[in-house]
Amino acid sequence: MEFGIQFFPDVGPAQKSAEIYWQECLHLTGLCDELGLTHVRTVEHYFHAYGGYSTNPLIFLAAASQRTQKARLITGAILPVFNHPLKVAGEIGMMDAISGGRLEVGFARAFLPHEFRRFGRSMDESRARFDEGMEQIRRLLEEEHVTMHGQFHSFEDVTSLPRPVQKPRPPFWIAASSTPASYEIAGRLGHWLMTIPRTPQQIGEWMGIYRDAWRKAGHPGQGRVMIAFHMFCAPTHEEAVAKAREHVNAYYHTLADAAADWGAGARSKDYPNHPQMIEGLRNTSFEKQVENGAAFVGSPDEVIEQITRFDKAVGGFEDASLQVNFNTIDARTAEASMRLFAEKVMPHIDKAAVNAAAG
C-alpha cells in the first residue's frame, strides 16, 4: 500500500482564509518526499465551503510540484461537466510538462445539485457529459489530429498542446461513489479507480465490480484502487480523538450542507442512489466513521490496526489518500500527525501481505 495526502478544503472565509489554507497545504506538501508520501491530491468544487476553495486542482498541483520532487500530483477529481474538453486537455499537457511527468488525472461526474444549477447544467446529462468529455480529453491527449462531433462539444483537426510528457498520456483515475455502473466503466476502460469508504463490505463489493470488469476487458493485473480517508495520529488514543473528533464531524456537516438539495427533494436519473447516500452521510458521526474504517484516528498502534483491518476487509487496495488537515486543523498539528504516522505506522503496514492480496 502507498500513502499520499489529499487536500479537501472544507472551510469558508469565516473559518480560515484561502490564503492561509493553501499556504498550509503547500507547507505540508513539502514534507512528502521526506516522509515517503507518494502523492498529493486535491479536488474541484465551487461556491461553498465544501471544496469551493479548490476550483481548479491543477492550479494548486502546479504550485505543489515545486514543493516535492517525487510525489505524483493527482486531480481528485476534474469535473468534465463544468469544463471544456479543449481547455482541460491543454491544461493537462501543461501541468504534465511543469511537473516533469508526475501528473495523474482523476475525473468525476460531480454530485452537488447547487453546482449544476449555478453552471446551468442538467444533472440528467451528468453521465453523458462525463463520458463524452473524458473520451474527448483522452483522444486529445493520445492523438495528434483529432476531429470529434459530440452531443455537447465538437471540434475539427485539433492538435492539443502541449503534448503530454507521459505517453500515451498521464494515467486516468475515475472517481466513483455510490453508482455501481461507475465502477464497471472504470474497470472496463482500464482506468484506475478512486473512491471514498462507506462500510468495508460495501466498498469491497464495488471494488469487486471494478476488478472483475478490469479482468474481463483483458487488461493486465487487476487495476489500481485509491481510497480517501481522514487520518489523525497522536501519541495516545485520547489525544487523537480530542484533536480530530470535532473536525471530522465538521467535515461531514459541511458536506451535508453542500448537498442539502438532495434532502430537499432533488432527484436525477443519473444519480439513483445519491439521496440515500447523502442521507446516510448526514447522519454519520466521528464514531461511526472510525467504526467503519473511513477515518483512521488514534495512537500509532490503533491506526495500524485500523488500516490493516480495512485493507483485509476489502481484499487489498493500492493507495490510501489521507486527509490530514481537514476542517480547521492547522499545519503544525497536521504535521505532527503526519510525522508520527510516517515514523510509527507506515513501516508496520505489511506491504508483502497487501501486495499478495492485490495479486
Place this chain on the structure above:
Amino acid sequence: MEFGIQFFPDVGPAQKSAEIYWQECLHLTGLCDELGLTHVRTVEHYFHAYGGYSTNPLIFLAAASQRTQKARLITGAILPVFNHPLKVAGEIGMMDAISGGRLEVGFARAFLPHEFRRFGRSMDESRARFDEGMEQIRRLLEEEHVTMHGQFHSFEDVTSLPRPVQKPRPPFWIAASSTPASYEIAGRLGHWLMTIPRTPQQIGEWMGIYRDAWRKAGHPGQGRVMIAFHMFCAPTHEEAVAKAREHVNAYYHTLADAAADWGAGARSKDYPNHPQMIEGLRNTSFEKQVENGAAFVGSPDEVIEQITRFDKAVGGFEDASLQVNFNTIDARTAEASMRLFAEKVMPHIDKAAVNAAAG
C-alpha cells in the same frame, strides 16, 4: 520604469519539448528576486507553436509563485471568449491565495482565427464576449452575491470562492493591440493597459487615447502601461545580434504562421485593423524591430539607449515586460543576458526622468 519577464512560448515539439521549455522558465523565474525583476507574465494560446504551450497562464504562474517571493504574477492575458466566467473567477481567487496576493490579471480578446474556429466561437462576437466576460468576472470577484443574465452566460446568487486576497480584487490589465477602442475602454474603466510595440509614434498615439480616457473618467493619476519587448543583452553588439537575430525572426515567423488566416481572407467587424497589422508583422524583420524599438538587443550601452529613446518617444511608460528566452534561446543563454541587463542596464535607466514624464 519597472522591468519584468514574459514567457511567450513560440516553439512546438519539433523545436523544444514543453517539459524543457517550462523547466527553463521556472529556472529563470527563480532569478527575479535577486535581479530586481518585478513581474513574471505568461500568455493564453492554443493548438499552435505560437503560444500553444501556455493554455492556462494561471497554471504556470502557480508554479512560478513558488520560485519568487516578491514578483507580481501576471496573466498576459486570459481570454474570456474561450473560458467560463464562473471558472475564471474561481481560478483567480485560488491563484491570489496561493501567491499571497501577488496576482494581476490581464484580459485580451484573442485574435487568431484558428483558435476561434476550433472553439466554435464567432470572431464577430469577440468584443461582446470580452466585455460581458470581464464584467462578470469583475463582479464575481468584487461582490459576494452575484446574479447576472448575459448574452452568453447567466447565473444566479453566486458567491465565487475563494474570495480574493487583494481587495476589492487583483488589479486588471486590458491587452490592446491595434484596435483604438480597446485603449479607450481600458482607460475609461480604470484598468491598466498592456500592449505590444509597433512604431513609438503609433504606440504613443494609442497610449494618449488610454491616458485621456483614464483622466476623463476621473481616475486618479494617468493609469499604468506595460509594453512587451524582446530583450537580449550581451557584452558586445556583435555577440548580441549573433545570438538574438534568428530567434527574433523565428518568433515573428511563428506568429505569421499562426495568424495566416488573416492573410487568406479572414475578416471580422470586431477586428477592422488586424489584416493590415498581421501583414505588417509578416513583413517585419529583426532589423526593423530593433529600429522601431520593439526589440532591445545589443551591448548594455546600446540597450540603455534603446530603452531611453523608446520611453521618451512614447511619453513615458511604467512596465517593460521582457521576452528573454524567445524561440529556442536556452536558459543558460537567457540567464547570462538577464544578469548583464540587471547589472549594466537597469541601474542606468533614469527612474526620476521617467517618473517625471509619467506625471
